[in-house]
Amino acid sequence: QVQLQESGPGLVKPSETLSLTCSVSGGSVRSYYWSWIRQPPGKGLEWIGSIYYIGMTDYNPSLKSRVTMSVDTSRNQISLILTSVTAADTAVYYCARVVGAAHPLDYWGQGTLVTVSP
Amino acid sequence: DIVMTQSPYSLAVSLGETATINCKSSQSLLYNSNNLNYLAWYQQKPGQPPKLIIYRASTRESGVPDRFSGSGSGADFTLTISSLQTEDVAIYYCQQYYSTPHTFGQGTKLEI
Numbered sequence: 001q002v003q004l005q006e007s008g009p010g011l012v013k014p015s016e017t018l019s020l021t022c023s024v025s026g027g028s029v030r031s032y033y034w035s036w037i038r039q040p041p042g043k044g045l046e047w048i049g050s051i052y053y054i055g056m057t058d059y060n061p062s063l064k065s066r067v068t069m070s071v072d073t074s075r076n077q078i079s080l081i082l083t084s085v086t087a088a089d090t091a092v093y094y095c096a097r098v099v100g101a102a103h104p105l106d107y108w109g110q111g112t113l114v115t116v117s118p
Numbered sequence: 119d120i121v122m123t124q125s126p127y128s129l130a131v132s133l134g135e136t137a138t139i140n141c142k143s144s145q146s147l148l149y150n151s152n153n154l155n156y157l158a159w160y161q162q163k164p165g166q167p168p169k170l171i172i173y174r175a176s177t178r179e180s181g182v183p184d185r186f187s188g189s190g191s192g193a194d195f196t197l198t199i200s201s202l203q204t205e206d207v208a209i210y211y212c213q214q215y216y217s218t219p220h221t222f223g224q225g226t227k228l229e230i
Contacts, residue, residue, distance in 0.1 A: 035220075045160075045168065045211055045222040060219040061119075094167055102149070104158035104215055106179070108167035 002027040004095050004109035011115050012089075018082040018114055022095030029053050029071055033098035034078040035105055036069065038091040041113075046091075050098060051078065085116045120144050120214050124223035130230065137199040139226045141212035146192045147175075149216065156216035159188055159197045162225075163208045172197065204230060 008020035022034065036048040049059035051069040059067045068081040078095055092113050096105035121144040131137040147155045155175035160168035170179045172188035175195055185206075187198045199206055207230055212223040 044224050045213075047213075047218075047220040047222070050218075050220075058218050062219070096167075102156055102215060104170055104173040104213065105160075105168070106170050106173075108169070111167050 002097060002107045004097065004107060006093060006095055006109045006112040008093075008112060008114065010113060011117060012085050013118055014086055014116055015084055018080075018085050018089065018116075020080045020093055020095075020112065020114070022078040022080070022109055024076045024078070024097075029073055029076050029078065033101065033103075034069075034071065035096045035098055036078075036080045037094045037096060037105070038089075039094070039111070040088075040091045048080070048082075048093075087116050090114065090116045119219055120147075120217060120221050122212055122214055122221050122223040124210075124212060124226050126226060127224070128227040128229065131199075131202050131228065133202055133204065133230060135202050137202055137206070137228055139197040139199075139210050139212075139228070141190075141195045141197070141223050143193045143195075143214055143216075145216075147195075147214050147216040148192050155191050155195070156214060157188075157190070157195050158213045158215060159186075160211045160213065161206075161208045162211065168211060199228070202230070 003025045005023045035050040051057045066083045070079045092111040094111040095109045097107040123142045125140045157175040159172035162168040176188040209225045
């Protein structure tokens with residue numbers, strides 16, 4: 001059974017950089033796409049972007065200038081970097097697996113809350 | 119971006135009855151070369167991540183009870199939950215994965 005676990009600082013100051021890691025167990029990051037999705041408290045879901053295990057990325061245009069995703073196959077991890085954060089970036093951040101380019105999100109991590117505050 | 123619009127925003131259904139949630143997309147999600155609709159439904163319970171329950175508009179994910187069914191094609195889709203159980207209380211989201219960014223509906227809160 002594939003399991004995903006997000007980790008990273010729970011508090012980030014405005015204008016600084018948010019950095020999260022998604023650790024995958026029970027399976028390999030190879031041969032899959034991996035997505036990041038976020039959910040502000042009490043609100044809906046926003047697709048941040050996705051990355052294929054060889055490094056091809058596809059970002060939401062609304063965040064593209066601030067987002068970088070990467071895959072570390074040796075550590076079986078996916079990373080998310082979001083720069084110049086503001087209070088609007090406060091959300092639960094989820095990583096999720098995608099079987100293929102035109103497939104849904106079939107396995108999700110539990111999510112990690114990131115608060116942007118001084 | 120493809121805009122996904124769900125209705126209703128919330129609904130209350132009695133135990134054992136049927137709940138119907140609608141989802142409309144601003145453009146067709148039907149991929150003509152394979153006749154598949156790139157539309158998924160997720161269930162999110164409080165404090166939990168979303169869970170995939172339906173994909174390709176009408177295919178149930180493994181382990182999902184057959185009380186859950188999806189229908190529709192093109193730009194109009196429906197999630198039907200029959201014989202409602204207490205464990206079905208959740209927020210339900212539709213999502214298109216036809217083109218990026220993969221957008222979600224705003225969610226429908228289902229209560230007993």
